[in-house]
Amino acid sequence: MFRKSIYKTPEQLRQMVAPGLATAASLEAARMAIVPGATTLSVNAAAEAALAERRARSNFKQVPGYRHTICASVNEDxxxxxxxxxxxxxxxxxxxxxxxxxxxxxxDSAFTVVLPDPTRPELVAERQRLSEVTEQSLWRGIARLARAKHLNEVGEAIQDYIESQGNYGILTDYIGHGIGRSMHEEPPVYNYRVHRRGPEVKPGLVVAIEPMVVVGSTDTFVRDDEWTVATVDGLSAAHWEHSVAVHKAGIWVLTAPDGGESALKPLGVRPVPIS
Incomplete structure (x- = not known):
């Protein structure tokens, strides 16, 4: 049982549109700043400036002990x-x-990008494929949410897709979550099949779906900075995430500028704006 209702009112859903779009803007600014020679601190600065333009606050900075606007994880991180x-x-x-x-x-949202390197085409292709599989597993999880009766169907869709694409590993120690007044709320959102059905998918449910996928072993460790999660075998990882709202007319991807339309249309789902 959940300690309080996990379902938002229609007015609360409307209030979640602005922070979703601000999150998307910060990530777009970060994406533009990711070039060879840039530092992850400079990428952080670009994301922070984008939030300031929208008069938004970084909710990452509100996590005790964390001082930055983004998390930036490179290669095996x-x-x-x-x-x-x-x-x-x-x-x-x-x-x-x-x-x-x-x-x-x-x-709350995340993306992965691979920097071009003509001298290592095989590595770039492997990493690009990893990112694409992770991203598409996210969209298949979102598409399942649009049709699901219970939340844990999302993890089934994510796992089924990833397993159909090759020998990839899905992290199980880190999962998605509800989102609303807090960045991390109930309920848990699994990226893999579990025995429990999870809560009912109905208007007012808002979740952050975020598969984390690796090319090798799913064994991880936390670095000495006490934050960064890295693969034990040193192989590549990818992370994609979106915050998604279920409302009376359908679903809407809060952290995608188009509500997820371009990615969901090929999957037979048409997102509907929150009104």
Whole structure:
């Protein structure tokens, strides 16, 4: 049983639109800043400036002990990487996670990008494929949410897709979550099949779906900075995430500028704006 209702009112859903769009803007600014020679701190600065333009606050900075706007995880780092003076190199795979808070409501989203490197085409292709599989598993999870009766169907869709694409590993120690007044709320959102059905999917449910996928072993460790999660075998990882609202007319991807339309249309789902 959940300690309080996990379902938002129609007015609360409307208030979550702005922080979702601010989160998307911060990630777009970060994406533009990811080039060879940039540091993850400079990427952080770009995301922070984008939030300031929208009069949004970084909800990452509100996590006790964390001082940055984004998490920047490179190569074998999976999630929670701290921005620093590390210089990005051609061929790097970079995952950026960001969130925004406006009026007490939160957004949370992440993407992965691979920097071109003509001298290592096989590595770039492997990493690009990893990112694409992870992203598409996210969209298949979102598409299932649009049709699901219970939340844990999302994890089934994500796992089924990833397993159909090759020998990839899905992290099980880190999962998605509800989102609203806090960045991390109940219920848990699994990226894999579990025995429990989970809560009913009905209007008012808002969740952050975020598969984390690796090319090798799913064994991870936390670095000495006490934040960064990295693969034990040193192989590449990818992370994609969106915050998604279920409302009376359908679903809407809060952290996608088009509500997820371009990605969901090929999957037979038409998102509907929150009114």
């Amino acid at each position: 999976v999630v929670h990487g701290i921005p620093n003076d590390r210089v990005l190199q051609p061929g790097d795979i970079v995952s950026i996670d960001s969130g925004a808070e406006i009026g007490g409501w939160n957004g």
